[in-house]
Amino acid sequence: MIKNNKAVQLTLAHINDTHSYFEPHALQLQLNIAGKSLSPYVSNGGFSRIATRVKQLKSAAEEQQRGFLFLHAGDCFQGTLYFSLFKGKANAEMLNALGIDMMTIGNHELDMGNQPIADFLDRIKFPLLAGNWNLSNELTTKSHQLSNRDNLLSYQVAQKTAKWITREVNGEPIALFGLSIDKMMDIANVDPDTPFVNAIETAINTVKAIQSLGINKIILLSHLGYEGDKELAKLVTGISLIVGGHTHVLQGDFSDIGLKHEPEYGEYINNTYIVQAGCHAQAIGHCHIDFAKDGTVITFTGKNELLFGRRLCNEKSLLNTLDGELAIQASAYLADHDNIVICKKDPLLQSLLLDKYVPKVRKLQNTIIATLPQDMRHIRIPDEKGGSELVPLVAESFSYMMNKLGHQVDFAIHNAGGIRSSLNQGQISIADIAGKLLPFMVPIGVYRIQGKFISLALEGAINNATNNGVVGSGSGSYPYTHNLAFTYCSERPIGERITELTIFNPDKGWIKVQAETFYHGTSSAYTMKGKEGYDALTMMQGEGTITQYSMADCFIDMIKQYPEKLNIKNQ
Known part of the structure; x- marks a missing residue:
């Protein structure tokens, strides 16, 4: 039993549903500048920009003596030629380079069965949280067994709980566990001997088990979808924060640049905050969470940020820069936007991408077969x-x-x-x-x-x-x-x-x-x-x-x- 709980200050960054979008992609904006409509394209997102922004956030947290965590809420597989060509190898190496602390499993990680997950676990340097994945009856004859993997935190049958991980921040434990869609058999290709069990029941049992150890600061890394996260928050008491994925919700009001107005960042239900950061490596979410001694969140502030390049262009190819006074004003407007960061690419991660993977993808793009x-x-x-x-x-x-x-x-x-x-x-x-x-x-x-x-x-x-x-x-x-x-x-x-x-x-x-x-x-x-x-x-x-x-x-x-x-x- 842990006693003498302490107050804790934590900064948490998160991404989800990146789907192998390692490179930036062109995003068309709809702007109103000085009473005139403008529809420029901008280079948006990509892993190299995420790497730059994460380093900035982590450095700021360290200066403020705050703890720092960087989480991925699932679905890194599929999406682009990087997955078609490398079948998860590039995903593992790029996520390692990003320095994420942990990830939960998404449904698209299981589109091709359990084997690619085994290969992925062989390569990643972070734990994969899959707290409602029951591996207890996994066939022992498989060449790609998962039940014996130390870096896969699955379902504990005897306790009916998820395995969780504890991270200490200034000497105070914070427990994290992961849950995914329990109807995984219906939407993915998980092996029949490794079913997913009910997420709500697992969450209830897991929170009770964590609290029985005296830990009162609990974070759920979820791939249940936004509505699923809200339902869980209503039914399960004791979770401080749900970091979600699956439904690609970019929380926040981005309507002034032509994107959909989604729910505000950090929706609050039953003393639980819920966050989600869009998809396709277009954005990063981050929040400051101040915990009281009793585990109550006394301060929560945060937002999603779209990560843009500096140039505005007049076509999707991003080759021709938009010029003129209106373009200058538009650039200034975006630079001052609360939910936009004009972001350089991290040179180390960009070098990894350019040296190891881009040439093979370009070759694929240029290989004419008919x-x-x-x-x-x-x-x-x-x-x-x-x-x-x-x-x-x-x-x-x-x-x-x-x-x-x-x-x-x-x-x-x-x-x-x-x-x-x-x-x-x-x-x-x-x-x-x-x-x-x-x-x-x-x-x-x-x-x-x-x-x-x-x-x-x-x-x-x-x-x-x-x-x-x-x-x-x-x-x-x-x-x-x-x-x-x-x-x-x-x-x-x-x-x-x-x-x-x-x-x-x-x-x-x-x-x-x-x-x-x-x-x-x-x-x-x-x-x-x-x-x-x-x-x-x-x-x-x-x-x-x-x-x-x-x-x-x-x-x-x-x-x-x-x-x-x-x-x-x-x-």
Whole structure:
């Protein structure tokens, strides 16, 4: 039991949902300067600017004899070519270079299963907090076991609590633990033997356990989303601060520069402050927290800051600087803005990025793998001009890659929302595919399923996409296939809307799908989980097999090998 608690002054900096945005990106502003509208572009964010600002905040805290913590609230994976190319290695090294003290796990860290997390843990120099991740039944036969990792703070089954970490500030302990979305199985690709448990119950038990040791200053690092954080704050007493992520909320009023007005920084609910700092490394949040001896927060001040470069430009490329008196006034306005910091790039982190990672990404951006003689159209739900020209080819690429890996595949199904754009006439680079067409690093899997469930999955996806008899979640579920053909009759009763379902057999041609016969299919791990109307796919035999190959991996490989698939000339 810790006795004689002391008052503590802490400065805390935080980021979330950085999604591999290591480089700055162009942000267009909407300004009113001297009664005139101005819409310049500015270089915004990036890890090198975050590094500069963190060093400034830490130095100021040390001068004021305040404690200092720098936290990441999850979702560092996915987002840009840096993840497509390096699969988490760059994320680990860049976060190490930033000097974060700890991070909680986000759902996108688990888009490709547990293996990438194991690799990430091998590389990071900070603890990963995952307090409601139950690893107690993890299969011991795995080559990438997580339950024995010292730097992963997971769920304690016997105590029904999160593992927490204690940091001393001027001799006084502050306890920190992390929680993530408990419905992780529904939105990510976590291994079935390692489920997430209820976040609220875990929080209640964890706070009680921490307080039983006499520690009364508690911080939660959360990837529950803003509404989830507010709900938890209402139901759980004893948490001083929730540092959140997942929903990309940039707290504060940025409407005077053309951004959305979000809730004020540090929303206060049930004696708990809640903070979140946007996304994509565009901003950093920081707050000063003064704790009384009894753990009460007696002073809380803070804000989110957008990190800008000095130049205003008149185009997204950021090549042409905006000149004139109005531009000078606009620059001065931004420099004086309370929630904007004109920020230089940290030279050490910038050198790491430029020397080790940027050249490989630039090569990817400049690697032309095909030339397209005409536009290829993507549309989610077929119209009078037909359906997507691209999704069936992407589905075919799954079949191609899975066959190449030695898996038996009879057909492929892919949801239209898995593709994000059309392809325009001209040269196609790897970046066009991995960064624009198929930006989500969602793995592809194989499964064995009876014909009757294939029919129900196709119907469920179309019902969902068209709101036909169900409240759908959007047109992105619409299914496109390879080696499957079917007719959907919208007026028939639910469960009977797929007719004339046939499958292509290399020896027999197109044959009728038999209800009780088993077939081998391939789809994304997302679709295999039965999301958005694909419930019937969960009736597969066993759990299927998820590979480490993403949608983009499959499509790029197929185009390189068979350029005629797109009626293009190989480069």
